Amino acid sequence: MFGRVLAAVIVVLCLIGLAGLAVAGDWANLLRTVWPLAFFSALAIAVFWRPRILIDDHGVTVVNVLRTFEVPWPAILRIDTRFSLTLFTPERKIPVWAAPSPGIRGAVAIERADVRNLGETAYGQGRSVRPGDSVSTASGQVAFVLRRRWEALRDAGHLDSGVVEPGSLKVTVHWATIAVLGGLLAGTVAGMVV
Structure with a gap:
């Protein structure tokens, strides 16, 4: 339960940060910070909510x-x-x-x-x-x-x-999670370079 609460708090704080920049009309910083905040939100869900x-x-x-x-x-x-x-x-x-x-x-x-x-x-x-x-x-x-x-x-x-039958242990890789985290991390890095 603690992990889920922590993930929710991180996502809410990231959303509040984005909302604050939008209300302030700081579009340049909003576009630059949307990637890292989305990355940290997705990471929090993957690490603390999903397991x-x-x-x-x-x-x-x-x-x-x-x-x-x-x-x-x-x-x-x-x-x-x-x-x-x-x-x-x-x-x-x-x-x-x-x-x-x-x-x-x-x-x-x-x-x-x-x-x-x-x-x-x-x-x-x-x-x-x-x-x-x-x-x-x-x-x-x-x-x-x-x-x-x-x-x-x-x-x-x-x-x-x-x-124990060979192959009875089934392993599924979460390719979607890897792709989302990788894409958001790439966007974060690209946003820091620009």
């Missing part, structure tokens, strides 16, 4: 800034929260932009109750746990739900085959 993770019966869909990953349950080998929630598969590791691990402040605020009953795969050697596994953090909340579902499927024998 998400969807969990369903077939697997997990991770929507990041430039790519979407469709991961079937049998392809998930491990779920980690070191820097952000990360899914490990036989083909690659997939960071989840929508679920970052806490910083130092967030790690200090974690209480014992936040790291109890997380599921067996959350705990390391000596029952140690990472700050990102705490259910009071974004990464920990998503990891908790993912692990519960993944462990239940494993314990029920649905992941026993160990066979």
Whole structure:
């Protein structure tokens, strides 16, 4: 939710800046600043609004800034929260932009109750746990739900085959996002040169 609020605030501030220049009749500066303000608005939406993770019966869909990953349950080998929630598969590791691990402040605020009953795969050697596994953090909340579902499927024998079909992990590149950001960045640079 914080990311979406931040993206909305950035877009609104950029629009207010453009509106202020239009009301003032400063058309030269308006034409020069429309490109960078549009770029920062689009970047804020791509980085803070769009990323998400969807969990369903077939697997997990991770929507990041430039790519979407469709991961079937049998392809998930491990779920980690070191820097952000990360899914490990036989083909690659997939960071989840929508679920970052806490910083130092967030790690200090974690209480014992936040790291109890997380599921067996959350705990390391000596029952140690990472700050990102705490259910009071974004990464920990998503990891908790993912692990519960993944462990239940494993314990029920649905992941026993160990066979992951080649190509079952689907990756979609967000070409439109890349084109929009690239075009706006090029317009920004061109506007600074002129």
